[in-house]
Amino acid sequence: MLVLLYGDDRARIHDHIETLCGGVSYQSYDDETIDYEFLIQSIQGTDLFAAPTPVVIYGLLEKKSGQDFFQEYADRMHAHRTPYIFVEHSLTTPFKKKIIQTTPEIHEYTLPKDTNKSAFNVFALNDAYASRDKKKMWILFHEALRSGMSAEEIHGLLWWQIKNIAVVCREGINPGLHNFVFEKTKRACKLFPVADIEAHSTALYEIFHESRRGGTPLDVSLEMFILNM
Numbered sequence: 001m002l003v004l005l006y007g008d009d010r011a012r013i014h015d016h017i018e019t020l021c022g023g024v025s026y027q028s029y030d031d032e033t034i035d036y037e038f039l040i041q042s043i044q045g046t047d048l049f050a051a052p053t054p055v056v057i058y059g060l061l062e063k064k065s066g067q068d069f070f071q072e073y074a075d076r077m078h079a080h081r082t083p084y085i086f087v088e089h090s091l092t093t094p095f096k097k098k099i100i101q102t103t104p105e106i107h108e109y110t111l112p113k114d115t116n117k118s119a120f121n122v123f124a125l126n127d128a129y130a131s132r133d134k135k136k137m138w139i140l141f142h143e144a145l146r147s148g149m150s151a152e153e154i155h156g157l158l159w160w161q162i163k164n165i166a167v168v169c170r171e172g173i174n175p176g177l178h179n180f181v182f183e184k185t186k187r188a189c190k191l192f193p194v195a196d197i198e199a200h201s202t203a204l205y206e207i208f209h210e211s212r213r214g215g216t217p218l219d220v221s222l223e224m225f226i227l228n229m
Contacts, residue, residue, distance in 0.1 A: 006089065009109035
């Protein structure tokens with residue numbers, strides 16, 4: 001089974017993921033933690049007796065390498081017993097046209113322009129991180145959880161933010177961000193020594209894999225990460 005979900009209505013996307021997984025725990029990755037070798041082995045293998053473990057992948061299609069992988073293996077993922085669920089913030093029209101034949105289940109979840117102000121703004125958490133506002137970040141973290149976002153989604157958002165800050169601060173280049181976001185990220189460089197960015201990146205990587213091994217739950221580790229910033 002192959003399903004592609006995209007848009008800014010994270011609560012509805014989360015609900016769709018839970019429906020597809022049927023309450024079963026799932027493996028989740030993003031464009032930095034993805035293990036291509038494992039994923040290919042999973043796609044190529046079939047266990048007729050064990051219940052399949054769903055795989056949820058966040059933000060892979062932002063990069064050409066992820067798009068190439070998706071197009072190469074889409075047919076096999078679609079025919080597989082295992083649910084492969086890709087989650088994106090947006091899709092370009094050209095790429096969507098390329099995959100429409102191999103990906104019959106593409107669902108867009110977009111918040112209406114006049115959406116209730118109580119709906120969680122997924123970028124507010126990243127803005128709080130960029131300004132190193134620990135208190136605001138902690139409040140927004142709990143708002144995000146209450147809005148229906150999973151710990152994996154929040155982790156993916158923070159990882160994306162830290163990755164972008166690292167590229168901008170170290171290399172001074174725009175890694176493909178909108179100009180407004182790029183300017184905000186450049187301002188964040190003044191608050192983040194390179195050592196701090198590296199430490200935060202390492203911490204997020206470690207707590208993600210620790211939770212996958214059955215250790216401290218990711219939501220608990222994320223809260224501790226925020227409080228110890």
